[in-house]
Amino acid sequence: MNASISEALHGLVSSYRTALKTATTNSGIELAITHIRAIKCISKIPNCSARDIAQKLHLDKSQIARLLKDLLQQDYISKDKHPTNRRCQSLNLTDKGYAIYAKIQQIDQQNRQRMCQNIAESELEQFIALANRMKQNLTSPTQSEGALS
Template sequence: MSENIKEPLFNLLHSVKRSLRQAIDSEGFGLTPLHMRVLKLIASQDKEYTANDIVQKTLIDKAQLARLIKELIQLEYVVKINNPHDKRSYFLGLSPAGSDVVTVLSAAESRVNEIMKSGLTDQEIADFSRLAKLMAKNLNRHL
């Protein structure tokens, strides 16, 4: 089968992005899905993140991430925390306002996720997740 999977994938990504933006805009935060992704990563409790850690985990361009972090700091959602092991870098943390935003955004993201999964079986969802990870791995090997 030589079906072009690019078009359905672009359509899905565009729909997800549009749905997330609509959910975020309805909350009035003025954030993009990329802001949301960075905030949620900073909020995760698995480790303290530096900007470089986020670049490596998300593959976001360094300059773009620097602008995003600057915007999130100006919005008072993110704070810089001194890195005791490396004076040249800092960890990123959420302010109390940032934590509140992440709580609201997580609920909006969950609603979008449930809408996206509606009508699909657990097996179809598992298959999609497995295939999407494999495709990303294939692409990332060639970067």
């Protein structure tokens, strides 16, 4: 049973990423999935910083630096003074960034509808609850890890 859970999760994530990449490419969006996720973070987190993105996407500083450099060069984001923290910069979408974000939202909506077709709302709610619990199980220290502290 445990092996089938792992395979099901790997299969779902792989299929989702493939569908997202195919849809973005077909829409003329030539960005890596990580870049797309960063654009989503910047759009949703007020006064978003590089650290916010690193924490949300579970990436290290060098990966974030490369990602942000790409998005800056492509004029999807800008860096501004952070309003409350002088030690970091606030990342914001440019007009071009907002335009691509609107396309990404459409693609996300289409993929969600496609992925969830023929599945009852109650089943989706149950899946989300189970997935969140599994995630919590994997990110919380286990009893044996706690004993090592």
